[in-house]
Amino acid sequence: xxxxQSLLNxxxxxxxxxLAGQRRMLAIIARQEQKLCANDTGGLVESxxxxxxxxxxxxxxxxxxxxxxxxxxxxxQADPEALSLSSILERCGAQPGLExxxxxLRRSTTELLRRNRRFSALAGAHRRLVEELVGALLEARNPAxxxxxxxxxxxxx
Amino acid sequence: xxxxxxxxGLKALLTAQSALDNVGHNISNAxxxxxxxxxLLMSADPAILLRGLAVGNGVSAQQILRTADALLHxxxxxxxxxxxxxxxxxxxxxxxxSLFSEPGDRGLNNLMQSFYSALSSLSSSPEDLVxxxxxxxxxxxxxxxxxxxxxxxxxxxKDNASQVGAQVSQVNTLSAQVAKLNKEIAAFESSGAAANDxxxxxxRALQGLSQLVNITTSEGSxxxxxxxxxxxxLVGKTKAYQLSATIASDGxxxxxxxxxxxxxxxxxxxxxxxxxxxxxFVPDLLAQxxxxxxxxxxxxxxxxSTGIPAGGPFQSLTGSxxxxxxxxxxxxxxELLSDAGLPFDVETGSLYVNITNxxxxxxxxxxxxxxxxxxxxxxxxxxxxxxxxxxxxxxSNGRLQMTAQDGYGxxxxxxxxxxxxxxxxxxxGAASLGTSGDxxxxxxxxxxxxxxxxxxxxxxxxxxSQFGDITQATAAEIAAAINSDPATATGGVRxxxxxxxxxxxxxxxxxxxxxxVTGGSALGSLGWxxxxxxxxxxxxxxxxxxxxxxxxxxxxxxLVPSGDGEIxxxxxxxxxxxxxxxxxxxxxxxxxxxxxxxPLTLPNGLKVSFGVGSVSATNNDRLTIDALAESDxxxxxxxxxxxxxxxxxxxTDISFNQSIALDPRNLAASGTGALGDNSALRxxxxxxxxxxxxxxxxxxxxxxxxxxGSVGFVIDSAKNAREVEQTLYDSLRSRREQTSGxxxxxxxxxxxxxxxxxxxxxxxxxxVNSTNDDLLRLI
Numbered sequence: 042x043x044x045x046q047s048l049l050n051x052x053x054x055x056x057x058x059x060l061a062g063q064r065r066m067l068a069i070i071a072r073q074e075q076k077l078c079a080n081d082t083g084g085l086v087e088s089x090x091x092x093x094x095x096x097x098x099x100x101x102x103x104x105x106x107x108x109x110x111x112x113x114x115x116x117x118q119a120d121p122e123a124l125s126l127s128s129i130l131e132r133c134g135a136q137p138g139l140e141x142x143x144x145x146l147r148r149s150t151t152e153l154l155r156r157n158r159r160f161s162a163l164a165g166a167h168r169r170l171v172e173e174l175v176g177a178l179l180e181a182r183n184p185a186x187x188x189x190x191x192x193x194x195x196x197x198x
Numbered sequence: 199x200x201x202x203x204x205x206x207g208l209k210a211l212l213t214a215q216s217a218l219d220n221v222g223h224n225i226s227n228a229x230x231x232x233x234x235x236x237x238l239l240m241s242a243d244p245a246i247l248l249r250g251l252a253v254g255n256g257v258s259a260q261q262i263l264r265t266a267d268a269l270l271h272x273x274x275x276x277x278x279x280x281x282x283x284x285x286x287x288x289x290x291x292x293x294x295x296s297l298f299s300e301p302g303d304r305g306l307n308n309l310m311q312s313f314y315s316a317l318s319s320l321s322s323s324p325e326d327l328v329x330x331x332x333x334x335x336x337x338x339x340x341x342x343x344x345x346x347x348x349x350x351x352x353x354x355x356k357d358n359a360s361q362v363g364a365q366v367s368q369v370n371t372l373s374a375q376v377a378k379l380n381k382e383i384a385a386f387e388s389s390g391a392a393a394n395d396x397x398x399x400x401x402r403a404l405q406g407l408s409q410l411v412n413i414t415t416s417e418g419s420x421x422x423x424x425x426x427x428x429x430x431x432l433v434g435k436t437k438a439y440q441l442s443a444t445i446a447s448d449g450x451x452x453x454x455x456x457x458x459x460x461x462x463x464x465x466x467x468x469x470x471x472x473x474x475x476x477x478x479f480v481p482d483l484l485a486q487x488x489x490x491x492x493x494x495x496x497x498x499x500x501x502x503s504t505g506i507p508a509g510g511p512f513q514s515l516t517g518s519x520x521x522x523x524x525x526x527x528x529x530x531x532x533e534l535l536s537d538a539g540l541p542f543d544v545e546t547g548s549l550y551v552n553i554t555n556x557x558x559x560x561x562x563x564x565x566x567x568x569x570x571x572x573x574x575x576x577x578x579x580x581x582x583x584x585x586x587x588x589x590x591x592x593x594s595n596g597r598l599q600m601t602a603q604d605g606y607g608x609x610x611x612x613x614x615x616x617x618x619x620x621x622x623x624x625x626x627g628a629a630s631l632g633t634s635g636d637x638x639x640x641x642x643x644x645x646x647x648x649x650x651x652x653x654x655x656x657x658x659x660x661x662x663s664q665f666g667d668i669t670q671a672t673a674a675e676i677a678a679a680i681n682s683d684p685a686t687a688t689g690g691v692r693x694x695x696x697x698x699x700x701x702x703x704x705x706x707x708x709x710x711x712x713x714x715v716t717g718g719s720a721l722g723s724l725g726w727x728x729x730x731x732x733x734x735x736x737x738x739x740x741x742x743x744x745x746x747x748x749x750x751x752x753x754x755x756x757l758v759p760s761g762d763g764e765i766x767x768x769x770x771x772x773x774x775x776x777x778x779x780x781x782x783x784x785x786x787x788x789x790x791x792x793x794x795x796x797p798l799t800l801p802n803g804l805k806v807s808f809g810v811g812s813v814s815a816t817n818n819d820r821l822t823i824d825a826l827a828e829s830d831x832x833x834x835x836x837x838x839x840x841x842x843x844x845x846x847x848x849x850t851d852i853s854f855n856q857s858i859a860l861d862p863r864n865l866a867a868s869g870t871g872a873l874g875d876n877s878a879l880r881x882x883x884x885x886x887x888x889x890x891x892x893x894x895x896x897x898x899x900x901x902x903x904x905x906x907g908s909v910g911f912v913i914d915s916a917k918n919a920r921e922v923e924q925t926l927y928d929s930l931r932s933r934r935e936q937t938s939g940x941x942x943x944x945x946x947x948x949x950x951x952x953x954x955x956x957x958x959x960x961x962x963x964x965x966v967n968s969t970n971d972d973l974l975r976l977i
Contacts, residue, residue, distance in 0.1 A: 059973070066966065080221070092962045099969055106976070126977050147977045154970050161963045 045116065049133055052109050056126070056142040059102050063149045066095050070156045077163055220262055232402035235265045235937075236394050264394035267937050271401055272415065274934060275408040277927045279466035282409040284920040286471025287479070290358060291913045294480060297350045300906045306347065306490075307906070309340045310899055314886045317879060320867065324876040325508055330862035337854040341844060344491045348849035351484045352449075358476035359443075359451045365469050366443045366453065369410050373425065373438035375403045380422045381436050387421050407432070411441075412466025430455035430462045451476050479912070486905045488848035494898045495844045495852060496542055496836055497885040502843035503835035504610045505866025505878025511554045511561075511607025512600070518839030518855070520596040521575050530596050531579065536570035540837040541847035544570040547831030548752070550824070552615075553587050554607045554871075562586075562620055563824060568832040578834065598838045610835055611878070612826035613870040614743050614804070623696045624757055624821035625739030625765070625813040627707030629732035631715065632818035634725045636698035638670040646718035647680070651689030652704050652711055658683045660720060673700040676724075689713075697756060697822035700724060708734050732817055739765055739811035742795075746877075747825040748803035754778040755800060757821045759813035760785070766792045766810065773813070775800060788813075841866060843882070 069091050076084035107121070114121035117132060126143045130136055220236055227233040299305045316336035320329040379400040386393035400423065407413050411427045418424070418435075425433040432439055432455060439456035446452055451473055452461040464470045521530045522539025535544040546569045554561035566581040575592065582590035587606040593599050602608045622628055629652075633639075643662040649655065662668040664679040673695035680686050680693035680702075687705070691713050694701045704711040711734030715726050741757065756776045763771035771789035776782050786798045788808055797805035804825055813819050835841060843865075846852040858864045869877030886899060893901040 063970075070966075089962055092966070096962065096965055096969070103969065103972075110976075125975070143977055147974070150970050150974045150977065154967065154974065157963055157966045157970070161960070161967075164960065164963070 045113075045133065048109060048113055048116075049129075049136060049139060052106075052113075052126075052129070053136075053139045053142060055102060055105055055109060056139065056146055059099075059106075060142065060146050060149055062095060062099055062102060063146075063153050066092065066099075067149070067153055067156060069095065070153070070160050074156075074160050074163060077160070077167060232398050232405065234394065234398050234401075236262050261392060262394060263392055264397060265937055267934070268417070270930060270934050270937065271404075274927070274930050275404055275413065275415065277923065277930055278405055279408040279412045279470075280923045281920065281927055282468045283412075283466050283471040283474070284916055284923060286468040287474060288913065288916050288920060290354070290471065290475035291479065291909070291916060294351070294354055294475075294483065295909050295913060297347060297354070298906055298909065304343065305906075306340070306343055306902055307899070309336070309343050310886075310902070312336045313340045314883055317883050320865075321876040321879045321883065324867040324874065324879055327862060330508075330865050330867075333865065334854065334859055334862045337843070338859060341846075341852045341854050344487070344849040344852045347487060348484060348491075351480055351487065352850075355449055355476045355480040355484070356445075358472045358480065359445045359449060362451050362453065362469055362472045362476070363443045363445075365410050365472065366441045369407060369432070369441050369469070370438070372403050372407045372410070373432050373441075376400055376407070376423065376425060376433045377436055377438040379403065380433070383421045393421075408467060410467045411464050411469050427455070428463050428465065430458060449476070449481070483905070483909065484849070486901075488850070489893060490898050490902050490905065491849035491852045492847060493890045493893050493901070494885075495842075495846060495848075496833075496892075497888055497890060497898065498844055498882060499836045499839075499842040500830070500833060501878065501881040501885050502866050503841040504612060504829045504869070505841070505881075506609050506611050506613075506868045506871040507866045508863040508868075510871055511552070511556075511609040512602065512841070513607055514599065514601040515840050516593060516599040517597045518842055518845040519837065521592060521598070521838075522596065530592055531574065531576035533575050534570060535568065535573050535575065535578065535834070535837070538575055542833060542837040544568065544573075544837045545831070545833050546570065547828075547833070549832050549834050550610065550612065550826060550829040551582065551585055551588070552609050552611060552613065553585055553602065554609070555587075556605050556607055560617060560620075561615060563615055565824070568834055570832075598840065600840070609871070610829050610841065611869050611871070612747070612829035614745070614747060614825065615823075616743050617740065618743055618823050619739075619741045619821050621694045621696060621701070622703065622707075622738055623694070623699075623701050624741055624759070624819045625735075625808075625811045626703070627711075627734055627736070627738040627811075629704040629712045629734040630701055630814075630817060630819065631703075631713075631726070631730060631732040632696070632699045632701040632820060633673070634818050637672045637700075639673070639676060639700070639723050641665070641668050641671045641676070641720055641723050643668055645720040645723070647720045647724070648716045648718040649686075649689060649691055649702065649713055650716050651686075651691040651713045652706060653690035654685075654688055655716070656683070656685035656689040656691075657718060658686060673698050676700050696820065697754075699818065699820060701818075702732070704732070704734055706734070707738070709736050710734065730817075735812055737809065737811040739813060740809045741821055741823075742807045742809075743804060743823060744797055744807070745800075745804040747827060749801075749825060749827050751827050752831070753802060753825045753827075755783070755804075755823045755825065757786075757806070757823065759815045759819050762812070762814045762816050763789070764810075764812045765808045766790065766794045771813075773808070777801075 069088055072088040072091075073085060076082075076088055110124050111121045113129060114124055126139070126146075130140055130143065224235050300307055302308065313333075313336040316329070316333040320326065320333045323329060379396055383393045383396045383400065386396060404413070404415060404423070404425065407425065411432075413432065414426050415423050420435075422435040423433070424431065424435065427441075430439075432441070441462070442454050444452050444454075453464050453469070453473070454460070455462050464473050519540055519542070521533060523530050524533060524537055524539050530538075533539070538544075547567075549566045549568060551564050551566065552561045553564070564585045566578070568578065575598075579590045579592070579598070582588055582600060585608075587603040588600065588608055589603070590598065590600045600608065619626065623630060623632060641660050643660070645660045646657050647660075648657040658680050660668065660671075660676070660679055664682070665671050665675050677693035677695045677700060686692065690705045690711075692703055692705055694703060702713065702715070704713055712731060714731045715721065715728065717728045721728060747753070754777070756778075758774050758776065760772045760774055761768070761770070765771070765788050767790055769790045771787075773786045773788050774782050775784045775786065783801055784799075786806070788798075792808075794810045795807050797807045800806050800823075802825060804823075806823070830836075839845065842855055843858065844852055845855055855864075867879040868875040869881065887897050889895050889897055890901075896904070
């Protein structure tokens, strides 16, 4: 039983690490979005690159979670792939700290996915516009088209 | 919360789209002149309260702003104005420079050289008709070229003035455009948005205006721009004031704004350049060209007018310049010579007129003293008419005409009279008695002079009406008074004046001719004593002059015998020579040992010889010889256009004298009338290097050279100034491009970076999605 409690403590520590990591990633994605909207290419690249250590840390956390789930599965003679935080809590009885962490982790992960998808949509729209602009730019650099280009048109009109 | 999130995402997407639209707008207008780069002003939207928390609400586009520097724009406008003005000046100046064709065959410099070369060739054989014809042709080419240049410059000035009118129309179009844009900008910006592109259009219109005229602009807080050119309002808030250009009768271009009668002094832009060309540069050049022609005419005519043509002294002459009735009283002759509308000034001086008896070539020189401030045209005509055998008058056109009686001719040369003692006052054949003193003589009204002449005795009574001032009587006045009494001639006597001295002479010559002054109240004043007798002689001494006067000024030499005696016989007899100041210059030994007829040396290259005969100091014999360097120091011949080489007054109307062009023998090459003499021609050639005060102390050639040089210098200076202004303009433009221009390369790099960053971001998006999807399943 002590061994189980020790494993549950490790799982709680993992959940806390995971939650903190997701919050950092959420902040990074928010920054990416901001840089994208401001047409700040440098800022966008910088914030994107900031994701890399976070993703590396998340991989380590995935590995840690797998190890914990394998030991728990062996203890309960269950398939490790069949375990989840909710099934672990059902098996172990009342674990208020871990339950709270599970709920926060669920909200956080959902939010992270939502923000990531939104940024994906935003970036996709940008990409299409940029592609059009690059085409326009390359055409504008052609002297033949430059002669015909450029009549003053009011931007607000 | 999901709704808020969705809204934030939508706003972010729209904002980003606006930003990229703006980039696209910048790129589209990258090569549009005058376009100012625009940027999107974004700001975070206010947070909203959700479940007691202030939740961020995303970003929105607030306004599209123009990246423009108003100060830089104003500097550019000014700079543009300077450059346009210099461009216009340079174009006009270069056209003018090409008109001069210097150096070149058609250049005035070359034609002047050809003219003087032709005169030099002629001077070696002055009678050669072929050489004369060559000189005439060279003179005609020169005068023709002056006319051509003057005409071309006048045309250039007119063209420039006409161009001002055309460019003023462009100013009006642009002013109207600025006024219209003022209205549109104000209307647009009243909503709070910035009318960026309209402002760019207005800036372009202002730049266009500045290329035409110098302008100053000021923008009010309401967005209206007012435009002024040299203090005159061109554009008010919403109204443009029309510029107009008129050409005055003197060729001056007058530019006016609106209904303002006071002309605007446009100094910048291409119109400023045109105004400078038409009102300053070209007229100044024309004035200088006219000055060259004027001086050439004056100097050449002065040298030529005192020459003698190949045919000898003139029978008749008519001046080429007209006297004008400037006091408008219908009478031309009462005009003072200083105020007679003559194109060249008459100066205080003397005019010598020679009248030649064609039968024996003897001549007599008469000096006419002229003071233009007191001598009238009629006075001059009277003086000329007083010369025996010469008639002078004004023709119907106001030109002075002179005619010699048949058998006589006249000229204005400074030639020496080889037989100067025409009145026989120094050992003449007639009995002669002179006064010891010279004028003025203090006579009393009613004073008398009693003489017993060879034929009869007579008494002359002087009346004050015969004198200007009888107490200051001149020798000429007394002689005229004596000769006016018929009894004088009846008595066989006459009176003459010589160098301020009065002489009584018998009408007949020879040893039997004599008269005696017997009395009268005037004797004392004249310095004579009653009973003084004068005796004629068989042989007149007949002083003969030779040589050439080498002096640079007119000189008078007075010959006075030191005693009574016979030339070549009386021991110690001398003749003293005095200058006009009374200073004795030399004493000529004509006593025993002197071979009559032997030339004796006088000052300045002259020689005098005396024939056999007696001279008398007792009877106050004396002879004054005029040695002339200048026979018209009054410049009256030039002013009246008598015996001129060129007619006209300046470059516009200079012409070679038609009478010489028709008959080159009328070219007055000789200064003496002698065959082969070229002294007048040499004087004419000498004018080439003559420094002239009216040209600032340089010769005509030098002045013209300076004129052409100054054109080149001014053009070079303008080119240098243009380069400097262009550099400054380029610098300002570069700064404007940095501030307001669209850098295509920069925009492209930005876009490519975007693409690269999206590729990187998309990889992370995938990883984040997959890991978190897994995680969500495990929770």
